[in-house]
Amino acid sequence: xxxxxxxxxxxxxxxxxxxxxxxxxxxxxxxxxxxxxxxxxxxxxxxxxxxxxxxxxxxxxxxxxxxxxxxxxxxxxxxxxxxxxxxxxxxxxxxxxxxxxxxxxxxxxxxxxxxxxxxxxxxxxxxxxxxxxxxxxxxxxxxxxxxxxxxxxxxxxxxxxxxxxxxxxxxxxxxxxxxxxxxxxxxxxxxxxxxxxxxxxxxxxxxxxxxxxxxxxxxxxxxxxxxxxxxxxxxxxxxxxxxxxxxxxxxxxxxxxxxxxxxxxxxxxxxxxxxxxxxxxxxxxxxxxxxxxxxxxxxxxxxxxxxxxxxxxxxx
Amino acid sequence: xxxxxxxxxxxxxxxxxxxxxxxxxxxxxxxxxxxxxxxxxxxxxxxxxxxxxxxxxxxxxxxxxxxxxxxxxxxxxxxxxxxxxxxxxxxxxxxxxxxxxxxxxxxxxxxxxxxxxxxxxxxxxxxxxxxxxxxxxxxxxxxxxxxxxxxxxxxxxxxxxxxxxxxxxxxxxxxxxxxxxxxxxxxxxxxxxxxxxxxxxxxxxxxxxxxxxxxxxxxxxx
Numbered sequence: 001x002x003x004x005x006x007x008x009x010x011x012x013x014x015x016x017x018x019x020x021x022x023x024x025x026x027x028x029x030x031x032x033x034x035x036x037x038x039x040x041x042x043x044x045x046x047x048x049x050x051x052x053x054x055x056x057x058x059x060x061x062x063x064x065x066x067x068x069x070x071x072x073x074x075x076x077x078x079x080x081x082x083x084x085x086x087x088x089x090x091x092x093x094x095x096x097x098x099x100x101x102x103x104x105x106x107x108x109x110x111x112x113x114x115x116x117x118x119x120x121x122x123x124x125x126x127x128x129x130x131x132x133x134x135x136x137x138x139x140x141x142x143x144x145x146x147x148x149x150x151x152x153x154x155x156x157x158x159x160x161x162x163x164x165x166x167x168x169x170x171x172x173x174x175x176x177x178x179x180x181x182x183x184x185x186x187x188x189x190x191x192x193x194x195x196x197x198x199x200x201x202x203x204x205x206x207x208x209x210x211x212x213x214x215x216x217x218x219x220x221x222x223x224x225x226x227x228x229x230x231x232x233x234x235x236x237x238x239x240x241x242x243x244x245x246x247x248x249x250x251x252x253x254x255x256x257x258x259x260x261x262x263x264x265x266x267x268x269x270x271x272x273x274x275x276x277x278x279x280x281x282x283x284x285x286x287x288x289x290x291x292x293x294x295x296x297x298x299x300x301x302x303x304x305x306x307x308x309x310x311x312x313x314x315x316x
Numbered sequence: 317x318x319x320x321x322x323x324x325x326x327x328x329x330x331x332x333x334x335x336x337x338x339x340x341x342x343x344x345x346x347x348x349x350x351x352x353x354x355x356x357x358x359x360x361x362x363x364x365x366x367x368x369x370x371x372x373x374x375x376x377x378x379x380x381x382x383x384x385x386x387x388x389x390x391x392x393x394x395x396x397x398x399x400x401x402x403x404x405x406x407x408x409x410x411x412x413x414x415x416x417x418x419x420x421x422x423x424x425x426x427x428x429x430x431x432x433x434x435x436x437x438x439x440x441x442x443x444x445x446x447x448x449x450x451x452x453x454x455x456x457x458x459x460x461x462x463x464x465x466x467x468x469x470x471x472x473x474x475x476x477x478x479x480x481x482x483x484x485x486x487x488x489x490x491x492x493x494x495x496x497x498x499x500x501x502x503x504x505x506x507x508x509x510x511x512x513x514x515x516x517x518x519x520x521x522x523x524x525x526x527x528x529x530x531x532x533x534x535x536x537x538x
């Protein structure tokens with residue numbers, strides 16, 4: 001029991017502590033591609049600390065949703081993060097929910113953020129919310145299908161079981177094709193859900209095309225800090241999911257200090273590598289026009305569907 | 317003498333075929349013409365790798381020759397010819413399609429399921445380690461055919477035709493470890509000449525109609 005609580009606390013600390021670093025790392029990679037030196041990778045920590053000290057300004061026209069949303073978003077994202085194995089393959093909270101709970105915990109945060117965007121009554125917020133609704137409704141089927149393709153190969157929808165079985169290569173169908181398709185689909189979904197470049201541009205506050213930034217335009221002070229932190233956390237949770245479901249090697253399959261420290265180091269290496277990849281993609285591709293986003297997410301959906309079909313066809 | 321365990325070799329062949337199918341979908345989703353050509357070249361490289369893998373696993377040497385020819389003709393020569401045509405005709409963008417991209421993708425997804433459904437009863441009868449790729453090969457042929465129907469411009473129709481040919485090559489490799497070398501050589505020559513002819517035909521189309529839109533061919537002209 002004590003061990004389980006320690007593990008949950010440790011996972012919470014790792015997720016919260018690493019997420020601003022991932023955001024900073026992506027910004028650094030992008031800066032390097034633009035021939036700038038860029039801010040330190042630890043700059044987001046300073047930004048968060050500054051925002052937490054500032055006084056929030058809340059519009060008088062807003063309801064309770066506006067002030068409650070940052071907390072709901074932060075808590076639901078963190079709860080989703082605790083369902084994903086991070087450095088140990090067995091998360092103590094895995095009994096609390098499977099892959100489907102994970103997807104809808106993230107959707108809960110998105111839903112409240114959309115409401116908050118509408119709440120202040122500004123034109124930008126409403127526009128951002130309506131766009132977020134388009135993207136969210138298109139990513140959801142692709143995400144569910146790709147996750148089902150993985151769940152079928154492992155024979156379970158529990159993330160801990162999937163990662164544990166894949167790490168030990170036991171009792172799973174090791175055919176690479178469904179995994180490959182699901183990986184490609186999930187990567188596109190991750191970019192879309194976390195508002196990265198082909199779908200949304202996280203570096204701008206002044207564009208008519210922004211999605212996430214338009215919804216949070218009214219926030220300031222500690223509310224903004226929580227939302228930014230939750231956005232970083234969501235990105236980290238997606239990268240963790242991709243890293244540990246598709247390449248869980250190195251993760252601690254037993255709860256021993258040596259295995260856990262190796263698991264932690266390999267985890268940091270893997271998510272840093274993925275963050276660099278995201279930074280490279282952001283530097284290489286232009287943002288898609290909003291009506292082209294459906295093409296990209298259509299590709300993700302088809303890939304996930306193919307992953308599922310391959311699972312049934314190729315195992316014979 | 318097989319150097320790899322047969323089931324791992326079989327999975328590698330499946331993976332190669334899956335990558336081929338992946339590039340097919342990328343071609344269907346791609347709107348820019350030159351990117352389509354690049355994707356076709358990439359697909360041909362994947363095809364050559366898969367064929368070389370089959371040659372390595374089975375020790376049948378003439379498949380190596382076919383793989384090398386695939387790289388030279390389909391990944392280098394034909395893309396270069398097509399790019400020249402695109403450059404000379406000034407058709408950099410391909411925006412005209414008879415169906416939009418998400419619908420096209422869904423249709424292709426349905427075609428893949430159809431192909432798997434058709435090949436499902438046949439596959440267990442085979443005993444080759446590449447037999448699972450037969451469904452994928454048929455799916456690639458169908459998607460190539462769909463690309464020819466769905467796109468209006470002559471150059472993308474060539475790409476659809478070439479994708480179909482890649483599917484047939486994969487199917488032959490999957491079903492029978494490749495056709496006899498003389499037949500392969502004939503097909504390569506046909507494909508090359510076909511690409512050249514369609515290049516010239518695009519020029520003629522451009523001269524006659526100021527466009528490479530093949531739907532204009534249905535209008536009568538004095």
